[in-house]
Every structure is written in structure tokens, then in C-alpha cells.
Amino acid sequence: MQPALTVSGLGKLYKLYDSPRARLRALITGRDTHRPHWVLNDVSFSLERGHCLGVIGVNGAGKSTLLKLIAGTLQPTTGRIERGGSGRVNAILELGAGFHPDFTGRENLRFAGALIGISVAELSQLENSIIAFAELEEAIDRPVKTYSSGMTVRLAFSLATAVEPDILIIDEALAVGDQHFQKKCVERIDAFRRNGCTILFCSHSQYHIRQLCDAALWLDAGHARLLGPVEMVLAAYESHVRRLDAQRATPGSPAQQRAASPAPLDPSRRASIRSVEIMPLGDGDPPLLLGDSLSVRVTAVTSQDERPHMMVMLELTSGPGITVVATHVDGVAPKRDPDGAWSATVTFPELPLHSGDYIVSAYLFDSQGIVLYDEWLHYARFLYMSPARLPGLVSLKHSWS
């Protein structure tokens, strides 16, 4: 089968001039005096229909440039981009960029639709479903300047995904509107993928990349550093980032830097973590874990009786991550407390860890484990004293013979 998208030897050169005047001179005389700067260099990959590629990398690695080149807003310096099939490409790069504040939502739909290739006739058929998805029936005939920012992005997302494309490009746009709408967005994108739409997805959320993508591409300073299965690429990327962090952190204080204070409870959020408790803890700062088993209890509140999912991450405070466990992965449902809150407790018996300073993070997800509602990153620290006398990270089950 012909791939839906083939990128070969793609490169983008930015010409840096000493001043805009030098730029104008080069433009008029044709004598170039620029310094070359490759933001993307020799990137190649191909994607099958229905596959989803996650693009990761630190800021400035060339992620947005790659997506813009494939979307067609930027012209490549070298290389080719071939799109199979009818090749309809939709890019969600910035929502609502084509809207005029003085025009009503309906008038803006007509123009912004034409920008992404939806004709006026096609739009009049789609209009009602677009407005319904954006939940803007009341406001659609009011000028867009009276909309809240959430309403504007809802309308823009609804329009951008009104027609199912062959290739969908998403740049960090999953965080749209409130939690309820975010969930609808993720569901719609997931449905596209199941229907065979090819997706390119750039995000800093490793969780979403794991959930949505089949493969990941790690860009580093414009080069494709690694391309392959999501877990392999993310693991390599994470250890790279951790090394960078370790180099940057001043010796002696990494623990303080990583042990951030708990995320403030945002009252406008409809679902949030209420508490994260580590048991059983003794005294000290950080406190000492008593005994040889660790329990972490996460309590959260949600709206509308939604049963959430919870995830707990355990890391060395200044070192690598140890493990991540999640209720939706283990097929466990959090329990309802008498006061309406949800809670789940994970217990690690006979903790196979070596002595060290550990830190726990907690995450709250929707009922499908897709939308991230809340996270308490690096919330609770504890010390663990292991009976093991030799150095190491974990005590693996082992046998001698």
C-alpha cells in the first residue's frame, strides 16, 4: 500500500542577515550575504494510513518547523513531501487565527472555512454540525469579539475538524477549552485515527504521545535523532533530558529544585486531585518511610459522577524514574468515598528499592484514561532505608546457581 505521507531529505534553511537592510539589499541585488542556519536538516520518514506519529524534542528542535512544512505554510529548502491519496491536509497550528472580531461566528465560519478549503456550499451543509459540536447555538450570530477565549477556540477546533482529512497535523492544540470540551476533542481525533486518518502530533505531553501515537520521532537541533516505537524513543529522550537537567542543576540543590510545592488547587477546574498521602511515614524532612512496604493514596473529586482514573509515578528525587502505575492500565476502578470523592490506594509490598530519597507524583485522568485532568508533579518526598548493603537502584528478584 502506498504510504499516506512520505518525507524524504526534508531540510529548512533560515538565512540570517546582519540587519533588515542587508536583507533588502540581497533581495534587490541578488548578492547574498547571509549566514546559513538549518532549523531542520535531512529528516526522512514515511507514515502509513491511520498511523499516528508523535514528534518530540526540546524547544527549538524544529518540531513546529517540521509540522509547518508538511502543512504547507512554509516552503522546504531541500527534500520532498509526498502525500498519498486525495491528500487533504488539515493543520491545527493556531486556533482562530483567521477570525475577524467584528464579524459574527457564522460569518467567520464562512471565511475561515474557505481558508482551509471548505467551499461555501460545503460549509452550509456542515454549518449546523460545526455549531453544535462547538456548543455555540446561542452565540453564533454574535460578533466574535463578544466571545470568551474558550468559545473562540471551540468554534475554531470544531471548524478545523469538521471535514475528516487524510492527514491531520496538531501542534500542542489538545489543550482546548474546558475539561469537558478537551475530552470531546480527544475523542474526535481518536475517531479520525480509527477511520484511517494519518496524524502528526507534536506535544510536550508524553502521556498523550503514548496514548495516541504508534511511532515517535525525536528531533534534536533539526536532526532526526531517533525514529521508532513510542516507548523506545521516549525512553531515550527522557534519559537525554534527565542528563541535561543534571548538567544544569547546581550540585547540592537538585532535590530542592525538583521537590516543587504542590500544585495550587484551581477552583475553576471541575475535576482535581484533593490529596496524595504516603503511608506509613515517620518524622524528619523529608520523612522516613516506616517498614518495608509503600502505600500511596490519591483522592480526587470530579463532576457529574464521572469515575476518574489515577496514576502514580515514583522517582528518585535526583535521579531516574522508578515506576509508573495507573488504575486504567491495571484495570482497577477507584472507589467512591461516602463524601463523594474518589480514591485509590496503590501498595508496593516488600519495596525492592535501595536506600534513597524518593519523590511521588500523582495524575488524574478522565474515565477513559485519555484526558489529563490534574497533576501534582513531584508532590511528596520520602526517605527509604533499605536493608540492602550493596549499592544499586532496585533489588531484583534473583537466584544463584
Next chain:
Amino acid sequence: MQSLAKEITDLWNARALLALMAVRDLKARHAGSAFGIAWLYVQPLLTIAAYFLVFDIVFKLRLGEGAPTRAVGAYLVVGMVPWLAFSDAVARGMNSLIDAGALLQKNPMPPVLFPARAVLSSAVVFLPLIVVLVPIYAPLHGFSAALLMLVPLMALAIITWCLLAYVFAILAAALRDVTQLVTFFLGVGVYLSPVLFPPNMFPAAMAWVLWLNPMTPTILGSQSIMLKGEVPGAEVWLAMVIWPVVLAVFLDRLISRSREQLIDWL
């Protein structure tokens, strides 16, 4: 001329979008006002009426020998309407790419749409005014068949405006100071054209300067047609063709040098 040819193909393929953009641009200028789109026409109509009233009715100013007409107001209006159209089209076209920066960076669309839209919407406002002037002037020469020559004259003029607007738009994207310079020249350009004075009033040694103004042939042509009912002379048509050819060659170079980078400059 490959680069320019590709832009023209792109423009043709996106003509439905271009029309939509022009209508939206015109609506947006007076969105929220009670008269809305009517203001686009009322403003220049009032200016024209003021010229007639002040120069021809109140002060009864007269031009000397060698002018295509004696009435100053009638003379002024015939040149001023194309000049206003030109200056509006070029000024808007020049800023069109810079203004569209956010849109162009987020949507895959040909940049040429924006200067073309600016010129198109200026033409939609000013061409009807020229049509309105025809029955006012025609009795001067008894509806001469030369009036038909307004069609090729204005068509060539609009092509020139498009090319010039796109040239300035690209230059302004490279260096913002271009907009200041061009705005200045659009301001003083009217004095270096036959809009206010017939060419024979210019010092003979300076007459060549007039032909550096891309609007001189259009204005001479429309004066000849509207005031005298005569087909414009060969020098007018020659200049009307040379300007777009020279601009097209220059624009083609600019596009091929800037294509890859243009969006990044906005």
C-alpha cells in the same frame, strides 16, 4: 518568468477565495457603522462633489491655453479619481503581507492573494465612480466612441497596480522602512503627475520626471478620453505597456529570491 507564472496560476486557482477575501475586506472596513458599505462610496463621491462645487461653481477657475478643458474642477476630478484608486490600492497592497503575517504562518495559502485582494477591493470601490463620471462628461464631446478605450486603459492600469503592490509588499516584508518611503512618495506623487496641472505647465526641462510616475499615462489617457473624446496617443499606450513589463520582470526576480523566506519575514 517562471516564478511569476506560478503566482498567477495560484491566484487563478484560488479565485473563489480571493473574491470572498475582497468582500470581507470591504465589509470589515466599516463593520459596525449604520451605513456600512455605503461609506466606501460616499466618501470619494463627496470629494468629487466638493471639487466641482469649489472650483467650477463658486470660484469659476479656468485653465489656460493648451489644457484639455478650461474648467479646473472638471479637469481635477478626471485625474484625481484614478490617482486616489492607485494610491489606495498600492498603500493597502504594500501593507497587505505584513498585516496577513499571522494568517500566512498558520494557513497554507499563496501570499499573492493578499496584495491582489487589496488592489481588487480598491478597484471595486473606485471603478464604479469612473463609470458614474462617464455620463457627466460625455456631453462635452457627444458620447464619443473613444469612451470604450477606458476599458483597456483601466485594465492595464489595474495590472500595473497589482504588480507594484506586490513588489512593495515583498520589499516591505524584507525592510519595514519601505512603507514609510512609499507612503511619502504616494503623498508627493500627485504633484509629479498631470492630475493638478496639464503637462504643458511643467517646465520643459522637467517634463521627463512626469513619466517616472507610473500613473502619468493612465491620467493622460483618461483626460484625453473623458474630456476630449479622443483615443489617447501612442506614447500613452507605450508607457501603459512598458510599466507592467518592467515591473513583471523585477517582481519575478523578487519572488524567486524571496519565495522560501517570505513567510518568515512577516
